[in-house]
Amino acid sequence: MSSSRILLVGLLAAACVLGLLPSVQAGTVRDDRSPELYLNLAGQPQYAAVGKLTIHATDGWYLGSGTLISNADTAWVLTAGHCVDNAIGLTFNIGGKDYTAAKWVDNPSWNGNLSRGYDIGLVQLSTSVAGVTPATRYTGSREVGATATIAGYGMTGTGKTGATQPAGTKLAGQNVVDQVAAGKGSSARVLMIDFDNPLRRFDSSMGSSKPLDLEYMVAPGDSGGGLFITDKSGTYLAGVTSFLQAWDGTLNSDYGDIGGFTRVSVFNSWINSIIGVPKVSGMLMGLDAPLGPAAALPEPTTLGLLALGLAALAARRRTSKTRPGER
Numbered sequence: 001m002s003s004s005r006i007l008l009v010g011l012l013a014a015a016c017v018l019g020l021l022p023s024v025q026a027g028t029v030r031d032d033r034s035p036e037l038y039l040n041l042a043g044q045p046q047y048a049a050v051g052k053l054t055i056h057a058t059d060g061w062y063l064g065s066g067t068l069i070s071n072a073d074t075a076w077v078l079t080a081g082h083c084v085d086n087a088i089g090l091t092f093n094i095g096g097k098d099y100t101a102a103k104w105v106d107n108p109s110w111n112g113n114l115s116r117g118y119d120i121g122l123v124q125l126s127t128s129v130a131g132v133t134p135a136t137r138y139t140g141s142r143e144v145g146a147t148a149t150i151a152g153y154g155m156t157g158t159g160k161t162g163a164t165q166p167a168g169t170k171l172a173g174q175n176v177v178d179q180v181a182a183g184k185g186s187s188a189r190v191l192m193i194d195f196d197n198p199l200r201r202f203d204s205s206m207g208s209s210k211p212l213d214l215e216y217m218v219a220p221g222d223s224g225g226g227l228f229i230t231d232k233s234g235t236y237l238a239g240v241t242s243f244l245q246a247w248d249g250t251l252n253s254d255y256g257d258i259g260g261f262t263r264v265s266v267f268n269s270w271i272n273s274i275i276g277v278p279k280v281s282g283m284l285m286g287l288d289a290p291l292g293p294a295a296a297l298p299e300p301t302t303l304g305l306l307a308l309g310l311a312a313l314a315a316r317r318r319t320s321k322t323r324p325g326e327r
Helices: 035-042 264-275
Strands: 005-007 009-012 027-029 050-057 060-071 075-079 087-094 097-106 121-125 147-152 156-158 162-165 171-176 179-181 190-194 226-231 234-246 258-263 312-316
Touching: 027 035, 027 162, 027 171, 035 171, 050 075, 060 087, 060 234, 060 264, 075 234, 075 264, 087 121, 121 264, 147 190, 147 234, 171 190, 190 234, 234 264, 258 264
Parallel strands: 027 156
Antiparallel strands: 005 312, 009 234, 050 060, 050 087, 060 075, 075 121, 087 097, 097 121, 147 171, 147 226, 156 162, 179 190, 190 258, 226 234, 234 258
16 A cells, blocks of 8 residues: 555444433534533534434444434434434434434445445434424535534544543534545535644644634544534535544544545435425535545444444545645
């Protein structure tokens, strides 16, 4: 392998055992910012559609996340394919109330291979949801370069420590959508972010090395949660949390790690065919940049996680300053 290429260890942001879920925050945050800022962001009304998904699988109980996208006669939740493909029962908690799932489905092209970008699924609840407005889906193709807000119920910690605390409470943070993967341009199926370190620019592998004020990285338990982008017309659900990657081979959501999100705009036709609603619109400016090929990796056994699917992506890591005009 060329010295300019590094194999990334990939882990599905899998659900945590429910017996380990005290009331704590989700995702990893900047170590020089107050966690309260991230909690306050999660409480904003435009992210109220993100709820907690309890997964009953054949071998136990697990935690994931999901986003309410329709609330007509019955409600529909968008989540990760790996959150539903092994389920025998699902419960969605939103607005302080539990809703039982009537049925669920993963995308027909989802086969557990994260690098292909089909990690998306739908859950139909048995009743409509009271008091929560569904998220509006994004249908544009210029997510790259946009500032995104990511919400979910995963594990928590800081960029220095990684995700060291159990999952269970909603948290939101921000990151810039740096690149796309699993295809090119508007047909690419994955959106990518990295966790920039305020003190070490070489931890940045994509885009600018300068972190946002509320820079954030997903962690196990955030799977199925939402990535949102905002323009002048409103806030739109643009991604579904799918996986975590690590340059250093340690999947702990610390500085330098990378998050992958299934791109909602590519799957709107499939979603509409299942839930029977018309498309919605929204546009942002940006540039597309594809990533490289993928390779499979063995299953981890740490942190009490259920790895419902594993993969890795190879990408070029920049080790010098960004040149003028380069993203």
